[in-house]
Amino acid sequence: MTNDRKLLLLCLGVLAILFALQFVLSSYLVLALTRILILSVFAMGYNILMGYTGLLSLGHAMFFAAGLYASGLASYYWGVPLGWAFLIGIAGSAVVSVIIGLLALRTEAVAFMIVTLMFSQAAFLATLHFSKITGGDQGLTLPTEARSFDLFGLVLDMTHDGTRFNIAFTVFAVVLLLTYVATRGPFGRQLVAVRGNPGRTEMLGFNIYIVKLMAFTLSGTIAGTAGALYGLMFGYIGSSFADFQNSIQPLLFTLVGGPGTLLGPLLGTALMTMLIDRLSGLTTAYLIVVGVLLIVMTLWAPKGILGTIRDKWARWLN
C-alpha cells in the first residue's frame, strides 16, 4: 500500500515537472518533449502487454496506425471535428486490437511474435494497397482549417505549439494514471500473475485467455490513442507509421526504460528520442546505435534502467 502511494507521488511529481518544463525549455525542446510525450503514450501501451503481461508483440505499429488512420481519415474525408475524430481513432484501434488479439493470443512466445509481425505487415501493405483512400506512402495532409476545434467555447488550435504541448501532456497524464490504476489492484495482479506463471494462474481459476485479451486490447487501444493524437496534432497520416520500424520503436523504448515499470516507457522514450535526434546530426548511421543498444540491453540489462534500479534498490518502483 505505502509502496503504491510512493509510486503515485513519484508519478505526480514527474507530471508536475513535465508540466513546468514548458516554461523552462527552449522552444525546440518543448516541441521535442511534445513528441516524446505522445511516443511515451505509445510505449506505455506497449508496456502493458510486454512489461506487465509478458507478451512480446512485434506488430504494435498496426495499432498505432489504426488510431492514426481511423481518426485522420474521419477528419480528412468527413470533416469530423477533432475531438470526435480523436475518439473515433481510439475506438478504431480498440476494434482492431480485439480482433487481432482474439487470433494472435491463440499462439505463444515466438509464434506470437511472428503472428503479430505478420498481421502488422499485412496492415502496412493494406495502407499501401488502398492508396486511393489512404494516400499510400505519400499519405494525406490534413487541411489547416481542420486542425483546430472548439472545446466548450474554447478554441484549441493544433498548429499552436503551446496548445499542442498541453494537449499531449494531458493525454499523457491521463494514460499514465490509467496505467497506474490498471497495473495495481486486482487487474494488475491478474496481469502480473499471467506474466509470472500462466499455467499456475489458470489453475487458480483465471481465464488467462480473457486476461490476455483484456491486456492486449488495452495495450493496442492506448497505442492507437497515441496514433490518433499524433496524426491529428501533426496533420499528416501516412503508411510509414505502420511499418516494421515503428513496431520496433516502442519495444526499444520500453526495453531501455524498463519493462514492467510505470515510468520506464517515458524514460526510455526521452533518452532514445534525444539520443537519435543528437546522433542524426553527427552520423548518417544513427540506427547503428539503436542496434547496439538492443543488443547491449538484452545482454546486460534485460530489465532496462528502471527495472534494474527497482531490482537493486527500490522494489516499489513497479
Next chain:
Amino acid sequence: MDIAPYLLLATLEGLVQASVLTLTALGLSVVFGTMRVVNVAHGEFFMLGAVGAWVCAMLMPGPPWLGFVTALIVAPAIVGLLAAAADWAILKRIDYDPEATIISTIGLMYIIQQVVLMTFGPNAQAVDAPFYYTIRFPWFGYSSYKLFIVVAAIVLVFALWRLMKGSRVGLLMRATQYDKDTAQNFGIPVDRVYSGVFAVGAMMAAIAGVLVVPNQQAHYLMGHDPLLLSFVVVIVGGLGSIPGTIAAAVLIGLSDGLLSVFFTPTLAKIASTLLVALVLVFKPEGLFGKATR
C-alpha cells in the same frame, strides 16, 4: 500474350524465385531446427552475400566469372565467420533464449545494415553475370543465368542434405537438434555445433545473395524481403522441417508468380502474409509439418 507462354514464363520465374527462397529459407530453418531460435538478421546475411559479390567483382581483375567464383567462395566464408562470431558474442551469452534472441538479432540487423551503408554506400550496385546468354523462346527471351540459379540451388540443397545425413558433422548436428543435453552427455561440443549451425545457416543466405546479385543488384536494404519471405516459407513448411521448407519454397515461389497473374501484386502479398499469420494461429505445425505430441 497467350495464356500458355504466359504460364511458362510464370513457371520459370517461379522456379527461379523458389530456388533463391529455398536456399535462404533453409538457412533460417536449419538454425531454427537445431537451436530453436529465430534469426531476424538472416536477411542481412543474404545482403552481405550480395555486397560481397560486388566487392569481389570490383577487386578481381579478369573476366566476370572469375570474380563470381571467388565471391561464391569468399563471401559465404566471411559471412559464416561473422555469424559464428555473433553466436559467440551474443546468442551464447543470452543462452539462446528465444525472445532475447529475436530482440538482439533485430539489433544485429540494424548494425549490419548501417555498417554496410557507411562503407558500401547507399547505391544499388550491379554485378556482371558470369555469362550472358539469352534463351529465346518464340514469345520472349529468358536469361540462361537464371536457369543456372535453379541448377545451383538444387546442387546446394543436395550438398546440404549430404552434409546433414551423410557426414559425421551432420550426425552431430542432428543429435544436438534432437536432444541437446544427451548430446553433451556423449561429448558432443554443443556450443561449437551451435556456432557451426548458425554459421552454416548464414552461409546459405549469403550464397543465395551471391547467386542473386547478377540478376538484381546489391543494396544495403535488400535483406528485408528475403527475410519476410523466408519467414513465410519456414512457417508454412513447418518450423525446422527441411523437406517442408523446400516444398513450401517451391509452392510459394510458384504461386507468387502465378498469383500475380490474377491479382495485383500488393494484394497478393497481403494475402500471403495473412495466410502465414493464420497458418500459425490455426495450424502452428505448418502445412507440411506433423503435429507434435
Next chain:
Amino acid sequence: MAELSLLKTRGLSRHFGGLKAVDDVDFDLGQGEIRAIIGPNGAGKSTFVSLLSGRYKASAGTVEFLGQDVSSLPAFRRVRLGIAYTFQITNIYTAMTVLENVSVAAQSRLKPNIFGHRHVTEATIEEEAAKAAATLGLGDMLDVVAGTLAYGHQRLLEVAMGLALEPKLLILDEPTQGLSDSEIENFKDVVRKINETATVLLIEHNMDVVMSLAERITVLDRGQILAEGTPAEISDNRAVQAAYLGEAAE
C-alpha cells in the same frame, strides 16, 4: 460414513501416443473425505488428478463434480466450481512475495470488480491471503520474495495458494516431498484442518503420511485402480506390496 458423492469418474482414460497413462478408471470420492492415491512411479497418479482438475483433456470418459458433468470444462472453470490443484513440482510466482502469491488465489475466490473495488477491497484480499498463509505457518514471511524461500516453504506456499481458494476439493500432488520431519508433522495438522471445510485428495509417497491421514486409499498401477480400501486393508493387500516392493520382496 455415509457420504454424499462429491466427485466421480466413469471410464476416464488418457493416452499419450500408445501409452495408456490412465486407463478406464471409475473413481468415486465422497464429500468430506481425506483420500490418498498411492502407487509406484509411472502408475498414472499425476495424470489422473490432472484429468480431474482439467489440466489435461481426457481421451475418453467423464468427470462429474457435485452431480455436474465437468468433462468439457476448461481448468479455470473447474477451479471456480471448487476443484483446487496444487502442483507436484513447485509452481509458484517466484518473483512475487508470499503475500502476493496467495493474494492471486484469494482474488480468484473473492472476484472483485477488476477495476473498481466496490464489493471487495484490496485490504480484504490481502487479509484473506494472509490468513491462508498463516495457516501454513508462513505468517511471518509475507513480504519474502517467494523465489528466495527454502524449498520446504515453497511447498507450503503452494498449498497455501490452494487453500486460499477455499475449495470444495483440494488436490495435493505429493505435498510433503522435500519437507523435513517436523514440517511433515505440521503439515498433517494443516490437512486435518483443511478437511474441516474441504474434501482432500492426496497423492503421496510417504506412507507414514498416508497411513496417518487418509481415511481411504486408492492404489493405482499402470493406469488402473489396483485396490481401494481403508489403510488397514491396503496394508494387508499382497498385490499392493508387490507393486511397491516387487516380486523379490515376497
Next chain:
Amino acid sequence: MKKSALLLPSRRSVLAGMGGAAALLAAPGLVGRARAQSGDVIRLGAPFHRTGIGASYGRWYEQTAKAATALINEQGGINGMQVELVIEDDGTDPKRSVEVMEKFSAEHNVDAVFGTLFSHVVAATAPRAGELKMPYFICSESHALASGAFNRYVFQPSITDVKSQVISMAPWISDNLGKKVTLIYPDYAFGYDHRDNFTAAIEAQGGEVVADIAIPPTETSFTRYFPKIPFSTEVIYHVMVGPGVLTFVKELGEHLGSQGPELFGFIDSLEAVQLDIPQLSFLEGSHFWEGNPRYAQADQTDFDAFYREKVGVDENGAAMGDPKNVSTYAHMFSVWETLYAMKAAMEMADYKGPDQKVAMLEAMESIQGFDASNAFPQGQKVFNGKTHQSFGHQYISKVVDGKLEVQHTTSIEDTFYPDETDYTKMSF
C-alpha cells in the same frame, strides 16, 4: 474566429525553481542556442536523404548544395551575409523529416529550409513548415504543390513538376515513337502522377494507353509483370525508382529482345547508375526524359560546363576521377538553382533576418522567372507566383553508344497547364 492560445502559459511566469531541472535536461547543446545577432549570417536548413530509399540522391544533393553555397559565399554571400548550411538526415522518412523541420525551426533558427526530394517526405513536411512559418523550398518534381495541397510557405523554384514533364513529353512520343502506349510505373503516389497525367496527355494527342502496370516499390524481380504488356504496344513508357530499377531495366531488355516496342523511360530509373555496362546494352537506341542532360552535349553551354566543374562532375555525369560514381545529374541541378532562387528573393527583399521573412516570400512570388546563367545552368525558367511552381525546358535523349544524346528540347510553353491553385490568396 479568433484563435486562442489559452493553453499556452505566459513565458514570463517562469518558475525560478525549475532552473535546476532545466539544467539537468538541458545538457550542453540541448537548449536551442539563441541567435547571436540578427543579420550576421544566413542559415539554411538542408534536410537531405542521407539514408533510406533516397540515399543515392541525397548524397549528390548534399554535394551540390555545398558547392553552390561555397560559390555564393565566395561571391560575397547574400546581402553581405555569409550563408551557412545546416544539414540533417531525414532518412527519407516522413516522420523524421517533420522532426527535422522542427529542429531547423526551433533549434537551429534557420532562415529557410530547402532540398527535400521524395514526394511522400515533402507531403508530410510541408504542412509543418506552414505551421512553423518556415519558408520551405522543395526540389521534388511533386505535383502536390502546384495542385494546391500545401501552403504559402512552400515553393518549387527550379525543377518542373511531374505533370508538366509528362505533358511536354506526350506530343513527342506520339509523333516519334508510337501512339499505343503501355505504362509501367511504381505502385505509389509518384507513379500515379505519371499514370494520370500521361493518360490524359496521350489521349489529347490521339494516342491511347493500352495497358498500365503498377509495380510495388519493394519489388526486386520484375519479369513476371512483363507478360501483361500487350502485343499491340508500340511504346513502353517506364518510370521506376528505388534500388530495384536496374534489375527492372535489365529484365525488360531480356524479355523483349531486340524486336520489341520502342522504349521511353524516365531517367529516374537510372540515376546514379552507369549506362555503359553490359546489363544495359539493350537500352541502346531507346529514349529517356532528362531534367538536365547527364552527358555534356556538343552544344554544351558555358553555364553547364561551369556548373559541372563546381559540383565536381565530369562530362559523363560521373564524379571527377571516378567514372563509376555516377551522379543524379538529371535532378540535382534543382538544389543549385533553388539556392540561387532563394538568393534572388532575399536580395529583392533586402533580407536581413527572419523579420523580413514575409517580404522575402512575397518577393519570391513576384519573380517571373530566371534566365539561363551560371546560377541557372539547366536553362531558362518561368516561375508562376500563384502556384509557387517553376517551369523549364525538358530534354529527350537517346542512348547512343552507351551515352545519352539529346534529341529534342521542349519549349517552356510545352510544360504549361492551367493554374490549379492560387497561394497568394492564402494568408501567411
Next chain:
Amino acid sequence: MSVTQFKVEGFNTFYGRSQALRDFGFELKGGEVLCLLGRNGAGKTTALQSVMGTVKPASGQLMLNGENLFGLPAKEIPRRGIGYVPQGRRLFAELTVAENLEIGLQTRKAGREVLDYALDLFPVLKERMDQRSGTLSGGEQSMLSMARAMCVDPLVMMLDEPTEGLMPSAIASIREALVKLRASGVAILLVEQRVDAVLPIADRVAFMDHGRIKAEFGIDEVRNDLSLLHQYVGVSDKAKA
C-alpha cells in the same frame, strides 16, 4: 591394468535457492556395482546430472583415476570415460540405431571392436541397425541406450533407472549385460527405485534422501535384513506387516 578409481565428494547442487544435493558423495572401484536407491525427488537424477556436468554443482570434487574432473565443461566428462544411460533412455529418436551407436563411438573415438562387443551383448539390435530408434520397443530402446553408452568405451558407467517400465525378459538381458560389464572391470553406478531390480547384481547399496546419502550397506547386510529396505525406500513396516 590398474583398477579404475572413481570418487565423488562434497557435491552441493542448487536449483535457484533450493538445494537438491547436500554434501553428496560416494566411492566406486572398477568391477563393482553400487546401487543408489531413494524415493522420488530424493536427488538421484540430480546427482548423476551433476556428475555429468549438465547440472552445475556449486562445489565438490570429482576424481577419476587421480584426476579431478570437477568443473570441466559437460562435453569433457564423457570424453574422460564416463558412460551414461539417462533416465527415460533419451535416445536420439529421429536417428537410426546405427547413428545412435555412432554417436557413442565418437565420444572417445572408440574402435569398431567396442561396437561389436556392445552388439554381442544385445544381438537384437544388430537386426535393427537402420531402423529409426524412436520406433523400437521399450526394451530395445533401453538396450540401445545402454549399448550407446558402452560404445563410449567407458571406465565408469552410470545408469538411471534402466529397467523402468520394462518386461521381465528385457530386465533380464540388461541385468546380464551389466554383469558382463562388471566382469570386464567397469565401475557401475546403478540408480533404481525398485529394490528387486538391484538386489541380484549390486555389490553395495546406498540410500539417498533429501539430496544426501543417508546410509550405505554391503549387499549381504541388505539381504539379511530386508527391513532396511522398507525403512529407507519409504514403505513403512506397517505396510509390510
